[in-house]
Structures are given as structure tokens and as C-alpha cells.
Amino acid sequence: MEKLKSGFLSSEIWVSVVMVVLQQIAAFGLLHGADIQPLAEAIVAMLTAGVAFITSMRVVIEIIRARTKLKEKQIETNQQLTTVNNPV
Numbered sequence: 001m002e003k004l005k006s007g008f009l010s011s012e013i014w015v016s017v018v019m020v021v022l023q024q025i026a027a028f029g030l031l032h033g034a035d036i037q038p039l040a041e042a043i044v045a046m047l048t049a050g051v052a053f054i055t056s057m058r059v060v061i062e063i064i065r066a067r068t069k070l071k072e073k074q075i076e077t078n079q080q081l082t083t084v085n086n087p088v
Helices: 011-029 035-086
Strands: none
Touching: 011 035
């Protein structure tokens, strides 16, 4: 069964949070109603880019980690073979 992620990790919640915050700012008169939509689109685009960046970095880190483990295993195997082939 697929593990369910927490609600705060979903993109829908963050888009909703952005819209609510912008609407509250507009309600206090700090932002004009016509400015909400373009600003919301810009913020959502930034959040999307941030998530894409974080996801990409996780992939890179996992690749580096996997290659490091593979090289460590290869070094260990080579040392064992050297010990077996050249006993002291």
C-alpha cells in the first residue's frame, strides 16, 4: 500500500495558503484586488520551482550516496582479494 503523505506536504494546501494570505493582505488594504491574481501566480511559480529544485537535489544526493557505497564496496573487495592473493 502506498504511504500517504501529510496534508501540509500537498501542493493544494500551499496554493490555498498563498491565496488566503493574499486575500487577507488585500482585506487590510495593503494590496489592491487586481494585484492578487498575478502575485499569486508568481508565488505559486516560485514554490513550484523550489519544489522542483529540492527534488532534483535529492536525486543528485542519492546518486552520489549510491556511487560512494558502490566504490567503498569495490575497494573492500579489492583489499580482500589482495589479502587472499598475497598472504603475509
